[in-house]
Amino acid sequence: MDLPAFLALQSQVLWAAFAVSFGFGAIAQRTNFCTMGAISDIYNMGSWTRMRMWGMAVGVAMIGFYLMAWLGLINASQTIYASARVLWLSALVGGALFGLGMVLASGCGSKTLVRIGEGNLKSLVVFFVMGVAAFATMRGMTALLRGNTVDLVSFEISPGNAVPAWLSAMLGLNVGSTGLVLALLVGGGLVLWALWDAEFRSSGNNLLAGLGIGAVIAAMWWIIGHLGYVAEHPETLEPVYLGTAGGALQALSFTSPMARTLEWVIFFDPSKVLSLGVVTVFGVVLGALAYALYKRSFHWEGFRGTQDTALHIIGAACMGIGGVTAGGCTVGQGLSGLSTLSVTSMIAVLGIVLGAIGGLRLQMWLLMRE
Numbered sequence: 001m002d003l004p005a006f007l008a009l010q011s012q013v014l015w016a017a018f019a020v021s022f023g024f025g026a027i028a029q030r031t032n033f034c035t036m037g038a039i040s041d042i043y044n045m046g047s048w049t050r051m052r053m054w055g056m057a058v059g060v061a062m063i064g065f066y067l068m069a070w071l072g073l074i075n076a077s078q079t080i081y082a083s084a085r086v087l088w089l090s091a092l093v094g095g096a097l098f099g100l101g102m103v104l105a106s107g108c109g110s111k112t113l114v115r116i117g118e119g120n121l122k123s124l125v126v127f128f129v130m131g132v133a134a135f136a137t138m139r140g141m142t143a144l145l146r147g148n149t150v151d152l153v154s155f156e157i158s159p160g161n162a163v164p165a166w167l168s169a170m171l172g173l174n175v176g177s178t179g180l181v182l183a184l185l186v187g188g189g190l191v192l193w194a195l196w197d198a199e200f201r202s203s204g205n206n207l208l209a210g211l212g213i214g215a216v217i218a219a220m221w222w223i224i225g226h227l228g229y230v231a232e233h234p235e236t237l238e239p240v241y242l243g244t245a246g247g248a249l250q251a252l253s254f255t256s257p258m259a260r261t262l263e264w265v266i267f268f269d270p271s272k273v274l275s276l277g278v279v280t281v282f283g284v285v286l287g288a289l290a291y292a293l294y295k296r297s298f299h300w301e302g303f304r305g306t307q308d309t310a311l312h313i314i315g316a317a318c319m320g321i322g323g324v325t326a327g328g329c330t331v332g333q334g335l336s337g338l339s340t341l342s343v344t345s346m347i348a349v350l351g352i353v354l355g356a357i358g359g360l361r362l363q364m365w366l367l368m369r370e
Contacts (some may be wrong), residue, residue: 003234013228013242014279020223021252024216025287028114030295031209033057035147035330036111037103039356052194054212054334057192060214061339065221066164066183070176074225077175078249080327081342082160089153090146091344094325095333095351097318097360098255103359104189104315105130108330109254109323112316113281117288120301122308126316127258132322135259146325163341182341217335220251224276243276251339253332255323257281307366315359326351 001009020324031053038050069076076082101106105126107115112130115123136142157166164179171178191210200206228242229249240247245256257277264278292298303309323329326348328337334352337345 001230001232001234006230006234009230010242010273013223014274014276016227017220017243017276018221018279020216020219021283022287022290024110024213024252024280025114025117025284025289026291027208027212027287028110028284029288029291031205031212031214033209034107034111035334035352036107036356039099039353040103043357043360045051047190048197049200049203049206052197052200053206053213055190056194056210057214057217058210058335058338059187059194060211061221061335062183062187062190062218062341064214064218065339066179066187068218068222068226069269069342070180072176073075074221074229075249076162076179076340077160079162079164079225079340080248080250081337081340082162082165083343083344084091084156084158084160085154086157086161086347087151087154088344088347089152091326091333091348092148092351093134094322095348096355097322097351098329099322099357100359100362101130101318101320101322102330102350102352103356103363104311105200105319106312106315109258109319110284110329110331113254113284114288114354117285117290118292118301119298122301122303122312125303125309126312126319129313130255130260130320130323131258131262133317134255134324135262137321137324138259140254142321143324150325153236157343161343163343179341186341187339207291213262213335217252217331217339220336221339225249242263243274243279245275245277251336252280253277253328253336254281254284255320255329259320259324274352290358322355 033053034050035054038054041047041050061149068074106351109130112123112126116127137146159169161167164182165175168178194210195201224241224244230242231239233240239247244250257280258279260275261281327344328348330352332350333345338349
């Protein structure tokens with residue numbers, strides 16, 4: 001592939017990622033898809049409806065990912081979730097910090113972007129604080145702290161920490177077929193679990209959230225892992241996944257991309273090509289904005305007072321630090337990571353749930369104190 005064709009393909013990949021993330025924002029805005037809301041509904045009201053949305057989305061994304069891997073469209077062993085090293089303490093602590101933060105900040109990273117599109121000024125503040133905290137944890141002061149503490153604790157699973165990889169190696173099975181069978185069992189089970197509830201099935205929004213968000217994650221895997229894969233870079237002659245950080249195979253995530261978006265704005269260089277993370281951040285915001293304007297639900301919203309402001313700022317900082325430490329957010333380690341059946345992602349999601357429960361208890365204590 002010559003350089004002009006390479007640049008044209010890169011542009012195509014970025015536009016495709018923008019379109020898919022635009023759809024994510026519109027669907028999330030319409031259906032009120034929210035991980036924090038799903039946990040809160042269970043904790044406060046005993047309602048599992050939004051958690052069924054989330055479970056169905058994971059199931060659809062999982063089946064889509066391993067079906068594409070089985071067909072040879074993407075290489076499951078090259079994802080950022082397939083590393084043999086499991087940073088279990090980073091995933092657990094970072095996930096818990098992120099879960100606590102998303103409760104205090106009224107939503108995770110993706111929900112923050114959706115709310116910005118709805119006109120929520122609180123979420124705009126959360127975005128800036130979360131982005132700065134994430135950047136510091138990637139390259140700054142908290143990055144040093146992370147590297148000298150939780151990142152030192154790990155174990156290895158050969159040939160990789162995705163369940164199909166080590167299971168097929170242990171049993172001597174074909175990894176592609178093993179992955180597809182597990183995806184159909186686990187992912188299909190999640191879809192059936194969601195559809196088992198009559199109330200869930202009766203709402204078109206519930207089905208749109210589960211099927212739509214899951215399809216968005218699967219589509220992003222195809223865009224990056226198939227459309228954006230170049231076996232030989234015209235300049236470096238090395239294989240690369242276009243638009244990604246470090247050229248690695250990844251899917252939708254929002255913590256690090258928020259930091260990279262702020263970096264792009266602050267150190268703007270018109271000659272520098274946008275990354276997938278930046279275009280997906282803009283895509284989600286604009287998708288939510290478009291649907292909010294269409295439904296005439298756009299409205300400005302600000303902080304209620306000093307305590308509300310403080311809690312959102314603290315929560316945003318926790319999400320930025322926790323999301324990078326855990327290796328992803330509720331979308332990065334949750335929807336995208338779980339779709340690969342990654343052990344690290346499972347640990348991170350466990351941490352997020354535990355942190356969110358702690359945050360909900362803290363909120364209840366503050367309410368009772370008032």
